[in-house]
Amino acid sequence: MLTFVALFLPLFPLSALPNLLLARLRPSFARAVLLLLWPQLGVTLLHWLQPEIPAFFVTWALLSAAFYALRLLTVRDLGQWAGLFVSSALALTWGLATRGADTMELRLFVFWFSLPAALLILLSDPLAQRLGAAYAGLFRGLIEGQPRLAVVLTAVVLSAVATPPSPGFFALLGLLRGLSDAASLGILGIWLVWGWAAIRLLQGFVSGSGREIAAADLSRGILVTYVGALAAFVAAGLIFAGGSL
Amino acid sequence: MSHGITCGIPTSRSAPAIEAREIDQVDRLIALLPAVPLLSAIIVFLLSAGPRHRVARASIVFSALTLMLAAAALVLYLHDPQPMLVSFGTRWGSIYLDPLSCIMALAVSGISLVVHVYSARYMAEESGYARFYLLLDLMASAILLMVTAGDLITLLVAWHLIGVLLYFLLDHDTARSAAQRYAFWTFFTYRLGDLPLILAAVLLHHAYNTLSLPLLFVRIASAPDMHSVFGLPLLTTVGLLIALAAFARSAQFPFHTWLPYTMEGPTPVSALMHAGIVNAGGFLINRFAPVFVYAGGVLHLVFAVGLVTAMLGSVLMLTQNDIKKALGYSTMGQMGFMFVECGVGAFSLAIYHLIAHGLFKGTLFLGANGAIGNARKHDGVPHDDVYTFVVERRPIASRLPWVVAAIITVVVPVAVLGMSHWLVGGNLVGQQGAVILLFFGWVTGAQLLFATYRLRAESPWRVMSLIILSLVVVVVGYTVIEHTFSLFLYPDRSLSRHIYAAASIPLTIFEILVAILTVAIVLGWLAAYYTSASGRMDDKRPSALRLAFYSLISREFYVADLYAWLAQAILGLSQRLNGWLRWA
Incomplete structure (x- = not known):
């Protein structure tokens, strides 16, 4: 039963299925929806089944999260990066579940990490339209040619890797409160690797002197939409994740 | 909703004195100190499409306003010297105004204003002018939030944000791959330092069930032996974690590699970083001073790491041929000294040191470009004796006899330091920290006199007398100011005494170490003078x-x-x- 739930709150090697689905789906919108709904299904299953979660699940979850965090370091395709990041982050939900967190807390926890990943998937479209592929290192120096796109990409990536004041930061602090000291150390290590991977990704898109890209920047409307979504996300995080600390 | 914390507990070993104080509208306004640069960042963003000078002007005006607010906070504290905690009805997001936060806020906003003004012209030809000012304002806001944080979460948020913002400031010239590389080094080291602080915060919250810093310190004082973590007492573990966070932030060995290479960033950022951001480690240790009362072993580690860093930084500085990189290593050495001060229990001295160092290092960085320009025009190499005597018709420069100079070098700094310490009522026997710091002062003073001896002059006695007079003025001034500063920063003298006690080692071992060190220093200086006088120093053949x-x-x-x-x-x-x- 728990193994079935581990398909939705992905633990390696069961995480291969959602990652494969994410790779096969073509429309970005569908992939973003998958990222948002898939883990919520896992939380719903946990709520229905109310299983007894054995202690070794926390170790498995941490190893799985660490494994995907490590792989994240050298992934250059933005869509794949988002998928592997979610695999790493959502595995940590098991730490919260073992502690006996309620369903709403679990739903919010997975949402704080899956929304930025979904936004990254959506951002891969405008990047692919302008650069040919949303691939870090292919074209660099986005900040000079397309500053709006660079700013939005930077903000979403930082938000994903739990940079304050994004909700992920408070969610991780909340998670650390209830875990053993050794598990806390593990999570902090994973958090460190996320930051490393995020900067590597951003350096592949935003910084650097690349070939000139003669493409338009994001329109003001799209910029406002993204900024508005992120601001609402941060505000919600401050209220729900930050407020519960 | 705002409220001052009322706690009638203090006075035991580590509790800071926290008493009630009425909070009025002015206090609330001052508590918004970190919000002013944040507002400036928003305005800069809105003005970013317009002319550059408007961006700079707006940002500078807000910086000046921030400085005025910080000064007002300090004046208000001096008027009514009670710490004040302002919260906004939430469990975190509070501001704590005590002597430490007031003085740090003033120093940070002052340095920030200078950097803002300097950048207006310095960055004028650079791309991303508005972005630079926006990041500068955000950084000022984050630093001010850090120094005034009244609870653990606010401190963590600010601490974390500083690392992220510094990455973007150092990587401002995005086309330079070196800037990217070293900005990343800085980011990674800072993230490495964030993690122990997060763990320390989690442990403290778990054990004492409060996020509020003043309340936390009161609870620590009333129950210091609550738990053990990883087989160590809780406060020792927490102290170690805080020290690790401080090491990474202040470039202590082995977390130092990023600091000298941050010169790849714009000069104003280097100035801000070396004058302010890198000092955060010293601030953190001072903020958690009540923890270190119960973590004496950690203070010994802080001392050892600081000493190693100071020596490595100084040695590496001497081998650099790039002025900015030499300044970088000099900062590393100074940070090492700052940690040595913390390690011996002289917490207030570390804050005085970081402010003084911040001011002079910021000045050096902002003047580095001018110095490089001057060096290109004038090599500054003195003429040789023949030229001086024959062409310039001036007497040949000479030195004092080496034995006399050696005696002056060994005796004068001891006398000056001892007397100035006695002047402020220092207890040499009771405070090991004071003795260690006097040793450092002695060596530094001796270094100055040795440099004077090596400097050939027409009238060597006159030069030596003037240098000794300068030394007396500096040492007496430094001691009196530091003593006053210490009384201001730690009005609760028992806390200060307990920190010194925690940093002490058994008296017999200490006295043996002092004796060995004294003999080593005296013999070392005699050997240095003898070698210099006998001309062996000029032997160019390296072994x-x-x-x-x-x-x-x-x-x-x-x-x-x-x-x-x-x-x-x-x-x-x-x-x-x-x-x-x-x-x-």
């Missing part, structure tokens, strides 16, 4: 050992190489895993 040592220094002890190798190994493993597993 194989010296060459090996020099090559070790030139590679900076291979620490950065080791990190690069480790990083490559991890990235290689990641790459192989991705190759095998693809999408799975």
Whole structure:
């Protein structure tokens, strides 16, 4: 039963299925929806089944999260990066579940990490339209040619890797409160690797002197939409994740 | 909703004095100190499409306003010296105004204003002018939030944000790959330092069930032996974690590699970083001073790490031929001294040191470009004796007899330091920290006099007298100011005494160490004078050992190489895993 739930709150090697689905789906919108709904299904299953979660699940979850965090370091395709990041982050939900967190807390926890990943998937479209592929290192120096796109990409990536004041930061602090000291150390290590991977990704898109890209920047409307979504996300995080600390 | 914390507990070993104080509208306004640069950042963003001078002007005006608010906070504290905690009805997001936060806020906003003004012209030709000012304002806001944080979460948020913002400031010139590389080094080291602080905060909250810093310190004082973590007492573990966070932030060995290379960033950022951001480690240790009362072993570690860093930084500085990189290593050495001060329990001295160092190092950085320009025009090499005597018709410069100079060097600094310490009522026997710091003062003073001896002059006695007079003025001034500063920063003298006590080691061991050190220093200086007077210092033939040592220094002890190798190994493993597993 728990193994079935581990398909939705992905633990390696069961995480291969959602990652494969994410790779096969073509429309970005569908992939973003998958990222948002898939883990919520896992939380719903946990709520229905109310299983007894054995202690070794926390170790498995941490190893799985660490494994995907490590792989994240050298992934250059933005869509794949988002998928592997979610695999790493959502595995940590098991730490919260073992502690006996309620369903709403679990739903919010997975949402704080899956929304930025979904936004990254959506951002891969405008990047692919302008650069040919949303691939870090292919074209660099986005900040000079397309500053709006660079700013939005930077903000979403930082938000994903739990940079304050994004909700992920408070969610991780909340998670650390209830875990053993050794598990806390593990999570902090994973958090460190996320930051490393995020900067590597951003350096592949935003910084650097690349070939000139003669493409338009994001329109003001799209910029406002993204900024508005992120601001609402941060505000919600401050209220729900930050407020519960 | 605002309220002052009322706690009638203090007075036991580590509790800071916290008493009630009425909070009025002015207090609330001052509590918004970190919000002013944030507002400035928003305005800069809105003005970013307009002319550059409007962006700079707006940002400078807000910086000046921030400085005025910080000054007002300090004046208000001096008027009514009670710490004040302002919360906004939430469990975190509070501001704590005590002597430490008031003085730090004033120093930070002052340095920030200077950097803002300097950048207006310095960055005028650079791309991303508005972005630079926006980041500068955000950074000022984050630093002010850090120094005034009244609870653990606010402190963590600010601490974390500073690392992220510094990355973007150092990487401002995005086209330079070196800037990117070293900005990343800084980011990674800072993240490494964030994690122990997070763990320390989690442990403290778990044990004492409060986020509020003043309340936390009161609870620590009333129950210091609550738990044990990893087999160590809780407060020892927390102290160690806080020290680790401070080491990474203030470039202590072995977390120092990023600091000298941050020169790749714009000069105003270097000035801000060396004058302010890098000092955060000293601030953090002072903020958690009540924890260190119960973590004496950690203070010994802080002392050892500071000492190693100070020596390595100074040695590496001497081998640099790039003025900015030399300044970088000099900062590393100074940070080492700052940690040595913390390690001996002289917490207030560390804050005085970081402010003084911040001011002079900021000035040096902002003047570095002018110095480089001048050096290109005038080499500054003195003429030789023949030229001086025959062409300039001036007497040949000479030196004092080496025995006389050696005696002056060994005796005068001891006398000056001892007397100035006695002047402020220092207890030499009771405070080991004071003795250690006097040793440092002695060596530094002796260094100055030795440099004077080596400097040939027409009238060597006159030069030596003037230098000794300057030394007296500086030492007496420094001691009196530091003593006053210490009374201001730690009005609760029992806390200060307990920190000194925690940093002490058994008296017999201490006295033996002092005796050995004294003999070593005296013999060392005599040997240095004898070598200099006998002309052996001018012997240009380097021995194989010296060459090996020099090559070790030139590679900076291979620490950065080791990190690069480790990083490559991890990235290689990641790459192989991705190759095998693809999408799975």
